[in-house]
Structure formats: structure tokens, C-alpha cells
Amino acid sequence: MNFLENFLELYFNGLLVHPDHEPGGKTVLLILLGCAVTGYLIGSLNSAIILSRLMYHDDIRKYGSGNAGMTNMMRVYGKTAAGLTLLFDILKTGVAVWIGILLLGQNAAYISGAACVVGHCYPLYYKFRGGKGVAVTAGLCLFANPPVFLILFIIFAIVVGFTKYISLGSIMSLLFFPLMLRSFYQFLASTNPQLRPFVPPTVLFPALFITVLVILQHRENIKRLWAGEENKFSFKKSKKTPHQKQLDAQREAREDRISNENSDKNK
Known part of the structure; x- marks a missing residue:
């Protein structure tokens, strides 16, 4: 029980909480601002763009839907690239969230995490062209x-x-996000009379903001869903499309060119 109590204390209050730190005090506001900036910079490290450049010497935004996210990585480069993209997106959000938790608990965690989602969608390092934010929201x-x-x-x-x-x-899962948060805090309040049965503003507003932002990022998908033109997902291994074959040929040509250049340098 001591471990659980200590963890909950960390989750709700963080490590830097102090009796003199009022919720609206300057120190708390500065920490929240720092968490937001840090979260945004971490989120701007777009793993789909980084991996496509490292693994395939190309930019994922040139192909498929043009989106720098897991789904487009799956369609263009395959399951391995998509899996790595998902993993790194979730982990980078975890870093941002836990920076917030360690500093001010849940009050900073959602602000830091929401800023990470913004950074993923509009990355500072890649001309503000990023992904749609689903994987980082999951993180x-x-x-x-x-x-x-x-x-x-x-x-x-x-x-x-x-x-x-x-x-x-x-x-659909995004639409349920704020509702599930409300149910979670009501459940906590029912088990502990000292807790209030409502979602703190520093949790609720970032959650609502993320919900609206990420759904807006899917506006083209919504149009295609309405028109019945959205691509369906399948775990079955499909034959390569002409586009994928062209990508493979381009990739092999690039690898051959790089190999030849390295051989010339070594002579």
C-alpha cells in the first residue's frame, strides 16, 4: 500500500509541489509553461519523417496520403517501419508526460502531453508539416x-x-476521451471522499483541445468516409502496388549509387 500511496501522491502532486505554490502562482505557471514548451519540442521530433530518412533515404510526406504518421508508413514502407513509428511516437509522448508528472503531477502531464501532440502535428523542425496525432494521443x-x-x-x-x-x-475513441476522463474522476471520488468528482481544468481543457485538434486533422478522412472512398485496413499480406514496386526500384537504385560512391572513395 505504501508504494501505491506514494505513486498516487506523485501522480496527483508531482515532486515540486510546495505549500507556498498556489495553483495560480507564478512558480506553477512558469513550470506549466516550461512543460508546454518542452512537450512541443519533443513532439516536433517526428519519427515517421526521421525513420523514412534514416531507413529509406526519403521523405514519407512525398508518398501515399502525404501524412507523416504510422498508417501512411504502413502503406508505403510496410509493417516494420510502421511498428517502429508507432513505438517511437508513444515513447516520445511518454517522456513528455512523465516530465510533467515528475514536476507537478497530473496538472502538468496533460499540458505537456497536449503540447507534444501539437508538436507532432505541426513540427518546428519540419516546416510544420507532421502527422495527425493519433499515436501520440494514445501515448x-x-x-x-x-x-x-x-x-x-x-x-x-x-x-x-x-x-x-x-x-x-x-x-470514435477520441470522442470518448473527455467522457472517459470524467467517468474516471467520478470513480476516484466514489472511492475517496477527499477527492472531488470533477476533472481538473488542467486535465479537461488539454483533453478537449486534443480531441478537437486530432479530429480536425482527420477532416479529409471524414470526407472520404462520407463518400465511401476511405481505404480499409487489413492484416492480410497484399501484393505490392505499382507505386510500392516503383519505390523499391528507386530505393535499390539509391542504395547502389551510395554503394558505388563509397567504393570510389575507398579506392
């Missing part, structure tokens, strides 16, 4: 509130399982 939920993440993941899995539309699953 925020996972590290800031695992029970809510589990429920949202189940909703996502059910929708995708029945419809085969990743975009629809993402949108």
Missing part, C-alpha cells in the same frame, strides 16, 4: 491514465474490427 493516455487508455483502445479495436477503418476507430 498520452497510456502514460497519464492507463485505465482510460485501455477503454479507449477497446473502443478503437471494436470499431476497426467491424469497419476496417483506422480513421473511424481513431475518431
